[in-house]
Structure formats: C-alpha cells, structure tokens
Amino acid sequence: MEGEPVNVNEFQELARLALPKMYYDYYDGGAEDQYTLKENVESFRKIALRPRILVDVSRIDLSTIILGHRISAPIMIAPTAFHKLAHPQGEVATARAAAASNTIMVLSYMSTCTVEEVASSCNAVRFFQLYVYKRRDISAQLVHRAERNGYKAIVLTVDAPRLGRREADIKNKMIAPQLNNFEGLISTKVDHDEGSNLEAFAKGTFDASFCWRDLGWLRAITNLPILIKGVLTREDAIKAMEVGVDGIIVSNHGARQLDYTPATICVLEELLNHETYALGHVLQTSLFRLFTLLEEKFLFSLMEECGEEQMSSRH
Numbered sequence: 001m002e003g004e005p006v007n008v009n010e011f012q013e014l015a016r017l018a019l020p021k022m023y024y025d026y027y028d029g030g031a032e033d034q035y036t037l038k039e040n041v042e043s044f045r046k047i048a049l050r051p052r053i054l055v056d057v058s059r060i061d062l063s064t065i066i067l068g069h070r071i072s073a074p075i076m077i078a079p080t081a082f083h084k085l086a087h088p089q090g091e092v093a094t095a096r097a098a099a100a101s102n103t104i105m106v107l108s109y110m111s112t113c114t115v116e117e118v119a120s121s122c123n124a125v126r127f128f129q130l131y132v133y134k135r136r137d138i139s140a141q142l143v144h145r146a147e148r149n150g151y152k153a154i155v156l157t158v159d160a161p162r163l164g165r166r167e168a169d170i171k172n173k174m175i176a177p178q179l180n181n182f183e184g185l186i187s188t189k190v191d192h193d194e195g196s197n198l199e200a201f202a203k204g205t206f207d208a209s210f211c212w213r214d215l216g217w218l219r220a221i222t223n224l225p226i227l228i229k230g231v232l233t234r235e236d237a238i239k240a241m242e243v244g245v246d247g248i249i250v251s252n253h254g255a256r257q258l259d260y261t262p263a264t265i266c267v268l269e270e271l272l273n274h275e276t277y278a279l280g281h282v283l284q285t286s287l288f289r290l291f292t293l294l295e296e297k298f299l300f301s302l303m304e305e306c307g308e309e310q311m312s313s314r315h
Ligand SMILES: Cc1cc2nc3c(=O)[nH]c(=O)nc-3n(C[C@H](O)[C@H](O)[C@H](O)COP(=O)(O)O)c2cc1C
Pocket: 026, 027, 028, 078, 079, 080, 081, 108, 109, 110, 129, 157, 229, 250, 251, 252, 253, 254, 255, 256, 264, 284, 285, 286
C-alpha cells in the first residue's frame, strides 16, 4: 500500500501485513460461520443518509454527556483484549488516544497493561469492563483496583458465559498472552494442546452460572455505576432497567460470540422504536450512520436529560 492511509478501512490491510497471522486472525474473526459478522457490516451499509440542505453547519457540536462526563462526540472506545499483541505500548497508547480525542476508553478485563498503568498514563475518562470469574475474589479485586484508580463505571459484559467458537483461533491454536493484571492471581496458560487456548482458558475461568440475581453481588462490592454490555433483545433491555443498572450497551460483541444473532445496528433500531429508551441509557459504540438513525432526540438529549437526572438521584 502506497503512502499514508486516508480511509479507515485501509488500516485493516496494514494490520494484516504487520501482524503474525495468529494475532491478525484473532482480531479479525467472528464466531462459527461468521454470518453475523457479515450482517454487522451489511446492515450498516444499508442505512442511507438523507442529507438536509441549506442548514447552517459552520459550527458543529457533536459533544454529549455519558454518565455525567462530557465527551467530544457520542463515540467511545469499546473494550478490546490484548492490545500489546498489536503494539508494545498496548492499552496505554489507546488511553492516550482517548484523552487526545476527548472520549471515554473502556479498558478490557483482558488488558495487557495493568489497570494502574493505564490510569497513570493520561487523564482520559476510563470505564472498566468486567468478566466474572468462577473465582469471584479475583474479579472483586479487579473491580476494587479500578475504583481506587479512578475508573468511572463498571461495564459488565454478559454475552460471554463461554467464549464464542472462533474457528480461526481453533486452527491457529491461539494462545493468550500473560495478563499482568492477574499476576500472582491466575495464569492464562492452560494445559491444552488442541484448538483455541483462549476458549479453554475461558471455559476454565469464566463463571457461566452468573445470572440476573448475581448482579446484587456486583452492586454490593462497588459504588460505581454499572452498565451491562451485550444486550440484544427488548425483553432484556427492559429487565436490565427494572433491576436498576445504570445503562445498557447494545452489542453482539462484534459477532465474536453467538453467531446468527441480528446485526447490532438492527437491534438498536428495534429498541429505539420501543418505549425502552425512555427507561434509561442506551449506549452504542458505533458510528456515524448511527447518528442519523437516532436523530438528536435519542443519543443526545436522552443522555443529557434522562441520564444526568438518573445519575444524580443515585450517586
Ligand atoms: C479483538 C477484539 C477483542 C475484544 N475484546 C473484548 C473484551 O475483552 N471485552 C468485551 O467486553 N468485548 C470485547 N470485544 C467486543 C467489543 O467490545 C465490541 O463489542 C465489538 O468490537 C463490536 O462493537 P459494538 O459492540 O459497538 O457493535 C472485542 C472485540 C474485538 C474485535
């Protein structure tokens, strides 16, 4: 590829050229037949823009407020694991980019830099994503460390009781790097020669029994707001609000978990066409065409009016 990339899609090819195949495939792949992966892309493409003309756009303000934090646009950095597989600075570099763009970074539970390293690297507003281990004491320690180090919310990912069946990882026998957050607590090394070591590690450690009633455990160990990531139905969105979480993140995990779920953007449309959104926050981490779909009344004013009011009554 010649010269600097000018379109974000060009980074994918650059990554393919730069990374070992095992890592590139891990970042790139979806689960099983990758049907939902295609749907995620195609469904976005199908949303056409309807530009209105002769509107004064000389000054544009896309800023919005998420859980009381003003950010430059309704785009946040979603939690993604293992940044050091792609760059030696890992999540510290990502956090600095978040600070420079004045947005929020959600640090993955599976980060390669520690909660503390990321916190001390810059002044980005940070949320902490949580997977709950069978060893609850370890997950609780991570939550406490995040809280002590100034993370502003817990993002509980609920769509991975087991890791999705990612066929490229199985073929590559993908191995997780050692994660410094867990040093002295648990090792990512598994005694498993066949298939994806990630899947084997997750099977051994993730608490697949975690369910609605266990949210009380999380509420009891932290004062931070709790967002649930991985909501894909109207029923669960309503239930989440009923049990009193502070927000939901509509997501199919980049199609890496359960294949043949709908594209995230289509679910969002379903939720926004229903009274659910009146109950609380609806966050979604994707992009420009979304803005037109949502129109101001949802993503912007919903967050500001409904969001701030709810937060101030709780915290
Ligand atoms: C390489 C990679 C690693 C990811 N790691 C995590 C993770 O550690 N925790 C998590 O909750 N989601 C993880 N995700 C899912 C993302 O947070 C996000 O849901 C996904 O990229 C799709 O974006 P969307 O949810 O805005 O549709 C990962 C996604 C990718 C592509």
